[in-house]
Amino acid sequence: MTAHLAAVPGSFLNAECAFFNVGELCLSLGMSVHDTDRLSTIIPQRLKIKKGAVLYRAGDPLRSLYAVRSGYFKTTITSRDGRERLIGFPMSGELLGCDAISNDRHECDAMALEDSEVCPIHFSQLERLARELPSLQRNLNRALSLEIVRDHEMLLMMGQxxxxxxxxxxxxxxxxxxxxxxxxxxxxxxxxxxxxxxxxxxxxxxxxxxxxxxxxxxxxxxxxxxxxxxxxxxxxxxxxxxxxxxxxx
Structure with missing residues (x-):
């Protein structure tokens, strides 16, 4: 199914998230107004995603990370033998697309579970800006680290x-x-x-x-x-x- 995307003007959603006892912070948390404005310049528009539409698929090139402004998604991976595994339910305030950073291509599919809205963040521009803004680099590192923590939590849950x-x-x-x-x-x-x-x-x-x-x-x-x-x-x-x-x- 092809995603239905509609652009509307808007700014980055600042929200705090958590997974069990682990805190997750959006990229703009703790930044000055000036630095937040600079971050907003690389988020030119919001995208509306219809229920059942796919935001990106495994194999798609990395162009942006996506801050979920509203709604719910599910992320799935498909094994070599064709079996699908559900790996998460990202919701508002969380970041989608980090799976593509390692090799510049997405490793999973992301589908909207309801009508949703995301803020695309151009990744190449985000990298350049993070080199200039230490607070943004810290928040980005924290978001990426959380992906690892979530994987560990899942393994623990599944095993014990x-x-x-x-x-x-x-x-x-x-x-x-x-x-x-x-x-x-x-x-x-x-x-x-x-x-x-x-x-x-x-x-x-x-x-x-x-x-x-x-x-x-x-x-x-x-x-x-x-x-x-x-x-x-x-x-x-x-x-x-x-x-x-x-x-x-």
Whole structure:
């Protein structure tokens, strides 16, 4: 599917993000007004991406990084044998496209889960500006470092947590990211399908449903369709370090 892109005037979104206990900062955080204005000059327009449209595909050349201003995306990679693996759900305040920096080509596909808006940042210009602005270089290094931390968190989760704990960790991550953007951290709507959640967590659909039912039966969460309410945040946190036993994946 070809992306539907529409340009509208605008400026960079300054937001703070988090993944579990790791802080992520947008590129303009902590910069002076003058330096932020210089950053804005390499972000000439915002792009609107329709639900289901692809922002970029694996193999596309690196032209820009993309700050998600609003909406949700999913990123996927395809193995040599054709199997697709879901690797993330970038949301507003986060940066898309860092996968292309190593060899100047994207390694994954990025698709909008809902009508979204991104701010393209010309990468070659960003590199030049970062050499002149130490605060921008620090923020860029921090964003790239976070990609590595997220990979490590995922490996840890996949290797050590059972199905119920993985689901708890997933909901806690969403809760933290929503709260850091000024939204409710205990009541939110899942923008991704249960199949997508299963693909991300490495679990079959029926296992995802059982894990959700288990959390619901314990009075930890209330789930109606895609609407989630966390009823006991502390018990949800406790599950990650003190689960009561594995569930078969």
């Amino acid at each position: 947590l059972n199905a119920e704990e993985r689901m708890a960790a997933f909901l806690l991550d969403l809760s933290c990211r929503m709260a850091n953007r000024g939204y409710s951290g205990t009541a939110f709507v899942l923008r991704m399908s249960r199949e997508d959640i299963g693909g991300y967590l490495g679990m079959r659909l029926e296992t995802i449903c059982r894990a959700i039912d288990s959390l619901r039966s314990q009075g930890i969460v209330s789930v109606s369709g895609r609407a989630v309410e966390i009823l006991d945040l502390e018990r949800l946190r406790t599950l990650i370090t003190g689960g009561e036993g594995p569930m078969t994946l």
